[in-house]
Amino acid sequence: MRAAAPVSAGVSPRQRQFDALARAHSTDLYRFAYWLCGQQALAQDLVQETLLRAWKSLDSLKDAAAAKPWLLTILRREHARLYERKRLDVVELDAGHEVAEDGAWASPERHGDAAELREAMSKLPHKYREPLLLQVLGGMSCEEIAAELGQQPGAVMTQLFRARQKLKSMLQGDRPEVQLGLP
Amino acid sequence: MDCLEFRRRLGAEPHSRASDFLAHRDICAGCAAAWQQAQSFERDLLGALQIDVPAGLVDRVLLAQATAERRHGARRRRVAFALAASLLLAIGIGGYAWHRVDATSLPALAVAHMPNEYATLALAQPISAQAIEAGFAGRGLALAGPVPTDVTYVHDCPVGPYKTVHLVSRVDGMSVAVLYVPDKMLSKQRDFHRGDWRGRLVPLARGTLVMLTDRTGAPPFDAVARDWRMAIDGVGAEQTAQADAVASEVWRLAP
Numbered sequence: 001m002r003a004a005a006p007v008s009a010g011v012s013p014r015q016r017q018f019d020a021l022a023r024a025h026s027t028d029l030y031r032f033a034y035w036l037c038g039q040q041a042l043a044q045d046l047v048q049e050t051l052l053r054a055w056k057s058l059d060s061l062k063d064a065a066a067a068k069p070w071l072l073t074i075l076r077r078e079h080a081r082l083y084e085r086k087r088l089d090v091v092e093l094d095a096g097h098e099v100a101e102d103g104a105w106a107s108p109e110r111h112g113d114a115a116e117l118r119e120a121m122s123k124l125p126h127k128y129r130e131p132l133l134l135q136v137l138g139g140m141s142c143e144e145i146a147a148e149l150g151q152q153p154g155a156v157m158t159q160l161f162r163a164r165q166k167l168k169s170m171l172q173g174d175r176p177e178v179q180l181g182l183p
Numbered sequence: 184m185d186c187l188e189f190r191r192r193l194g195a196e197p198h199s200r201a202s203d204f205l206a207h208r209d210i211c212a213g214c215a216a217a218w219q220q221a222q223s224f225e226r227d228l229l230g231a232l233q234i235d236v237p238a239g240l241v242d243r244v245l246l247a248q249a250t251a252e253r254r255h256g257a258r259r260r261r262v263a264f265a266l267a268a269s270l271l272l273a274i275g276i277g278g279y280a281w282h283r284v285d286a287t288s289l290p291a292l293a294v295a296h297m298p299n300e301y302a303t304l305a306l307a308q309p310i311s312a313q314a315i316e317a318g319f320a321g322r323g324l325a326l327a328g329p330v331p332t333d334v335t336y337v338h339d340c341p342v343g344p345y346k347t348v349h350l351v352s353r354v355d356g357m358s359v360a361v362l363y364v365p366d367k368m369l370s371k372q373r374d375f376h377r378g379d380w381r382g383r384l385v386p387l388a389r390g391t392l393v394m395l396t397d398r399t400g401a402p403p404f405d406a407v408a409r410d411w412r413m414a415i416d417g418v419g420a421e422q423t424a425q426a427d428a429v430a431s432e433v434w435r436l437a438p
Contacts, residue, residue, distance in 0.1 A: 015252075019245060026241040031234055044237060048244050055248050117231035135196075136229055142196060161194035167228070
């Protein structure tokens with residue numbers, strides 16, 4: 001009896017590249033999307049739309065090392081498009097609204113430092129949250145973030161500095177004894 | 184780098200590996216402590232941001248992509264099939280139209296006329312000049328030049344919609360069927376080949392000469408055309424005949 005051929009034998013190199021791309025970056029994309037929009041379901045939709053758009057223009061990706069920033073750029077555009085279409089308020093998270101209570105928060109850490117940090121992060125204004133996410137989750141430098149956001153590197157550095165200051169301020173407001181080592 | 188600049192950089196880029204940044208950290212105890220605290224905070228921040236990812240997310244995305252791709256593939260195949268069918272239909276219609284047009288062309292009509300007249304090519308006995316002139320007169324035509332010799336057959340034959348004078352000329356023992364089609368005007372001389380028949384269309388002053396033969400060897404079209412041009416168009420037509428012969432040669436040699 002002949003052994004069955006591997007499933008991947010009939011898969012095109014383009015499809016294999018896309019599978020690898022999706023498996024390598026979907027986690028980071030989801031987390032970035034979640035912290036961008038604050039909603040689990042919407043974050044999943046954003047990841048799916050992002051990867052489907054990536055599939056359509058996969059041939060334009062020449063360098064595997066550029067995949068993550070490329071995908072983050074697509075995701076940001078998808079988010080902006082959704083925002084324009086549905087009038088989603090991406091800054092609402094910091095405007096005194098109740099933070100979404102969904103699966104992403106339902107962990108044993110909910111009442112620990114991580115939960116406080118998450119809550120503070122969700123309240124951070126969008127203009128500070130986005131560059132901070134690009135730096136912490138996206139692994140981008142100030143220059144790369146500046147290029148991504150169409151801003152000057154100096155302005156991005158200021159936003160990152162203030163983002164951490166505000167996080168510190170919010171956390172110290174909740175628990176004054178917390179020392180985070182921020183300047 | 185001073186402490187203020189270090190703290191600003193630390194707040195914006197806590198993972199900076201810039202040499203002046205790290206050098207200041209190494210010589211300033213206060214900033215080194217702040218750096219340690221900042222690294223700890225960054226670890227906490229990264230940990231906090233790493234929320235759980237819904238189970239099966241990537242599989243759902245890949246399923247959606249594969250499904251969409253199959254749907255697009257099916258649509259592409261339908262479009263390709265429709266295009267291929269349209270192309271075949273266009274080729275079929277074009278071929279049918281070409282066949283219809285070609286079937287009514289002068290070469291096709293002349294060749295189609297020959298089976299009924301095939302025996303005339305075997306005639307070897309020359310007929311008289313009077314008989315030839317009578318054949319043209321039957322079509323209301325008068326010859327303007329000398330009647331060619333070695334003409335073995337003349338008859339007024341209908342060829343498709345054309346009322347022709349059908350002749351057979353013999354040159355060096357080779358018979359050539361000649362159809363003179365009055366009032367059928369062509370712009371230029373043209374050779375053709377249909378089945379076993381080789382032929383030539385030659386425009387004359389007031390009509391067209393069609394020559395045909397299925398005999399092997401070089402067909403004496405030039406000589407036959409020259410004789411009939413002189414007979415039909417007149418004596419002065421010889422120079423034109425020579426020019427046409429050159430044109431015919433150029434036409435035959437053209438790729």
